[in-house]
Amino acid sequence: MRIHVQNHNRDGNPKVTSSDWKSRAEKAGPVSKDIAMSFGCTPEDFAANISSAEGLICNARVLLEHLPAEAPCLKFIFLTHAGVDALAGAEDRIPPDVVVLNNSGVHGRKAAEYALMAVLMIANELPYFVERQQKKTWAKRVCTSVQGRRATIVGLGSIGSAVAEKFHALGIRNIGVRTRAGDHPYCENVIATETIDSILFDTDYLVMSCPLTPRTAGMLDRRRIALMPKHAAVVNVGRGELIEQDALLDALDDGRIAGAVLDVFVPEPVPPEHRLWSTRNLLMTPHVSAADPATYISHSLDILFDNLRCLREGRPLPNQVDFVRGY
Amino acid sequence: MRIHVQNHNRDGNPKVTSSDWKSRAEKAGPVSKDIAMSFGCTPEDFAANISSAEGLICNARVLLEHLPAEAPCLKFIFLTHAGVDALAGAEDRIPPDVVVLNNSGVHGRKAAEYALMAVLMIANELPYFVERQQKKTWAKRVCTSVQGRRATIVGLGSIGSAVAEKFHALGIRNIGVRTRAGDHPYCENVIATETIDSILFDTDYLVMSCPLTPRTAGMLDRRRIALMPKHAAVVNVGRGELIEQDALLDALDDGRIAGAVLDVFVPEPVPPEHRLWSTRNLLMTPHVSAADPATYISHSLDILFDNLRCLREGRPLPNQVDFVRGY
Numbered sequence: 307m308r309i310h311v312q313n314h315n316r317d318g319n320p321k322v323t324s325s326d327w328k329s330r331a332e333k334a335g336p337v338s339k340d341i342a343m344s345f346g347c348t349p350e351d352f353a354a355n356i357s358s359a360e361g362l363i364c365n366a367r368v369l370l371e372h373l374p375a376e377a378p379c380l381k382f383i384f385l386t387h388a389g390v391d392a393l394a395g396a397e398d399r400i401p402p403d404v405v406v407l408n409n410s411g412v413h414g415r416k417a418a419e420y421a422l423m424a425v426l427m428i429a430n431e432l433p434y435f436v437e438r439q440q441k442k443t444w445a446k447r448v449c450t451s452v453q454g455r456r457a458t459i460v461g462l463g464s465i466g467s468a469v470a471e472k473f474h475a476l477g478i479r480n481i482g483v484r485t486r487a488g489d490h491p492y493c494e495n496v497i498a499t500e501t502i503d504s505i506l507f508d509t510d511y512l513v514m515s516c517p518l519t520p521r522t523a524g525m526l527d528r529r530r531i532a533l534m535p536k537h538a539a540v541v542n543v544g545r546g547e548l549i550e551q552d553a554l555l556d557a558l559d560d561g562r563i564a565g566a567v568l569d570v571f572v573p574e575p576v577p578p579e580h581r582l583w584s585t586r587n588l589l590m591t592p593h594v595s596a597a598d599p600a601t602y603i604s605h606s607l608d609i610l611f612d613n614l615r616c617l618r619e620g621r622p623l624p625n626q627v628d629f630v631r632g633y
Numbered sequence: 634m635r636i637h638v639q640n641h642n643r644d645g646n647p648k649v650t651s652s653d654w655k656s657r658a659e660k661a662g663p664v665s666k667d668i669a670m671s672f673g674c675t676p677e678d679f680a681a682n683i684s685s686a687e688g689l690i691c692n693a694r695v696l697l698e699h700l701p702a703e704a705p706c707l708k709f710i711f712l713t714h715a716g717v718d719a720l721a722g723a724e725d726r727i728p729p730d731v732v733v734l735n736n737s738g739v740h741g742r743k744a745a746e747y748a749l750m751a752v753l754m755i756a757n758e759l760p761y762f763v764e765r766q767q768k769k770t771w772a773k774r775v776c777t778s779v780q781g782r783r784a785t786i787v788g789l790g791s792i793g794s795a796v797a798e799k800f801h802a803l804g805i806r807n808i809g810v811r812t813r814a815g816d817h818p819y820c821e822n823v824i825a826t827e828t829i830d831s832i833l834f835d836t837d838y839l840v841m842s843c844p845l846t847p848r849t850a851g852m853l854d855r856r857r858i859a860l861m862p863k864h865a866a867v868v869n870v871g872r873g874e875l876i877e878q879d880a881l882l883d884a885l886d887d888g889r890i891a892g893a894v895l896d897v898f899v900p901e902p903v904p905p906e907h908r909l910w911s912t913r914n915l916l917m918t919p920h921v922s923a924a925d926p927a928t929y930i931s932h933s934l935d936i937l938f939d940n941l942r943c944l945r946e947g948r949p950l951p952n953q954v955d956f957v958r959g960y
Contacts, residue, residue: 416778419753419803426750435918436763442910444902444919451743451925475802476746575771583769591762592771598778 307340308379309361312368313347320602321347322363322386330607337615356380363610366392373399380404382617384610388413388464388596390627391518391545397629407613407625408633411464412605413596417515417543418468420595424567425452425478425511428539433565433587453477458509460502460525461516462490463633465543465596469515481505484516499525506533511541518545519632528553531563539565543595546572555585569595634667635706636688639695640674647929648674649690649713657934664942683707690937693719700726707731709944711937715740715791715923717954718845718872724956734940734952735960738791739932740923744842744870745795747922751894752779752805752838755866760892760914780804785836787829787852788843789817790960792870792923796842808832811843826852833860838868845872846959855880858890866892870922873899882912896922 313321324345331338344355349372356362356375362383364372369383373396380401388410393400400406427433429452438445457473459466460483470480470492482496483505490496497505499521506512512534516522526540527550534540540563542549551572557563565587574593576582582590598605613623627633640648651672658665671682676699683689683702689710691699696710700723707728715737720727727733754760756779765772784800786793787810797807797819809823810832817823824832826848833839839861843849853867854877861867867890869876878899884890892914901920903909909917925932940950954960 415780416776419778419780420757423750423753423757423759426746426753430747430750430918430921432750432916432918436916438919439910439917440767442905442907444904446919446921448926449743449921449924450927451746453742453746472803476799577771578769580769583766589759589763590766591757591759592765592773594757594773594776597776599775600777 307361308342308344308355308359309363310352310355310359311343311345312352312355312362312364312372313345314365314368315347319365320597320599322603322607326603326607330604330611334608334611337611337618366390369393370396370399374401377401377404382407382613384613384625385409385627386606388633389517389545390629390633391547393629394520394632405623406627406629407610407623408627409606409609410625410633411609412602414464414468416598417465417596418472420569420591421469421513421515421541421543422472422476424541424543425455425457425473425513425539427567427589428511428541428565429455433567433589436589437586454479455510456481456508457511457513458483458502458505459493459513459515460499460548461514461522461544462493462496463515463517466513466515467492469513469543478511481509503530503533506530507535509534509538511539514540514542514544514548516544516548517633518547521632523547524550526550526554528556531557534563536562537564539563539567541566542568542570544570546570546574551582555581555588558585558587561586565589567591569593634687635669635671635685636690637679637682637686638670638672639679639682639689639691639699640672641692641695642674646692647924647926649930649934653930653934657931657938661935661938664938664945693717696720697723697726701728704728704731709734709940711940711952712736712954713933715960716844716872717956717960718874720956721847721959732950733954733956734937734950735954736933736936737952737960738936739929741791741795743925744792744923745799747896747918748796748840748842748868748870749799749803751868752782752784752800752840752866754894754916755838755868755892756782760894760916763916764913781806782837783808783835784838784840785810785829785832786820786840786842787826787875788841788849788871789820789823790842790844793840793842794819796840796870805838808836830857830860833857834862836861836865838866841867841869841871841875843871843875844960845874848959850874851877853877853881855883858884861890863889864891866890866894868893869895869897871897873897873901878909882908882915885912885914888913892916894918896920 311322382405384407462482462484474492480493482493487498488496638649709732711734789809789811801819807820809820814825815823896918
């Protein structure tokens, strides 16, 4: 098998190197035998390798830069991230019969740690104390334990499930929200997305951890934000577009909800003049919640090898993207 | 038995009311029978009740205001907090043969949640991102998972043990530090205080969670801070005096350690002109880490009833203060 890795040219995000590949291939065992690899980051590198590649490893932005491509041997594309919203509307440019795999699973642990941090910060009044610190003012405020509090977790994929597990370990009572109602080992109940209104009034922490699709875009809108109690807080580790952002910022500025810890926004990067920066009781991080660079590439390649194992054995591929569903 | 509760007059901190007492006494069962209670907060209330009281419930400040007192029947004093450093030097004013009980155990869960929040904030670069947010600047920085990181937990009493348990659940590798080396279910190793130098170089998160005593005052001094690696961070949920504060602030301002999350300071309240407020990579909360007001009083009374049970049965009292040891 021939697999080509097309890395991006931007700094900051991790790249797949041949030494990464070698070290994970060794661990993966037989499935990694007889794979010939090529690595590149220029258009020339891509052109020289894509015509013979059976597999392509890249991110969505790189993929869109190079599509459509003459890739007669291509069987699969492995995206180095979980969300495929950036490919929405561009599915037709992917050669037919090519399987797209996402990197779902790579973000769970780190994003769950971030969500746990976020609810602990809310319970410990960090948005308030950070503001007091800037004003050099000592002012106490009643804090709470998270134990026994109620979280509503929207999306129970790899990230939402990991969030539910970590919350449960601290005694937080979880309600999951997903496409269909059902069970989850770390949720007291799992309700269907269309019934979310029924639970918002009883939510202390609302965690957005679902993929961005046409069904989920703008899901937490002004009307739903108004259903939340005044002491509630919002955490977003999904995508900025899941929330009607201006409605959330209005609610924060007016004190109609208690706080928010957000990692994703519209737009990104957030420009200096944006109202986000000066919204009350909001703590912001620049889209860093879900990635642990120290383990990102090795974990990603392990996920790919799991899928290659299924491919060889004719089993369903756990990370195959369904563009109708949107993840 | 006659027990008098002398509440303070200050707002903010929880008080023991007769309805608190009734509800916990009911749960406590036989041990709470035949106890006559009185409640007060003025000097007159104290004077009217102390001469016949066998038990006194109050905090250290209230106790010092009323000592010495004519209390011929007094057998025990139950302090409504865990630390007894405020009584240092005043032990002689406590009538002889009166047992002093502290409230050790009431702070564990909440303080451990705070410490967990603190290390997650360090791993997620919150001190840096909070500063960026104030400057309205989008700037990414590599974050990490806490899994596999190394915490050094100084003090393994009720708070330190709870910290170790929560850290362990997230895969943090703990080294405990206490008076004598030994074992702990959630620590890889427990070393004696005097050998702490040997572990500081290998510490990602240093958590101060021990009582303030003459042995521990100034324990994290300038020399020891210099032994910590540049990426390390300090969390203090104990007492400000455990740390040579100026040395810590110098290290933070000079970037010789990565960050700190502090809940306790010298002095408290921190005055507006203090350098603490403008130290780099420091996040501050106003001595709120260990108290969960919603459950504080009920939990405190449960601890008292546990001790009364031991008293009646002639067993050692788990919360008896040893003023030589200092806790």
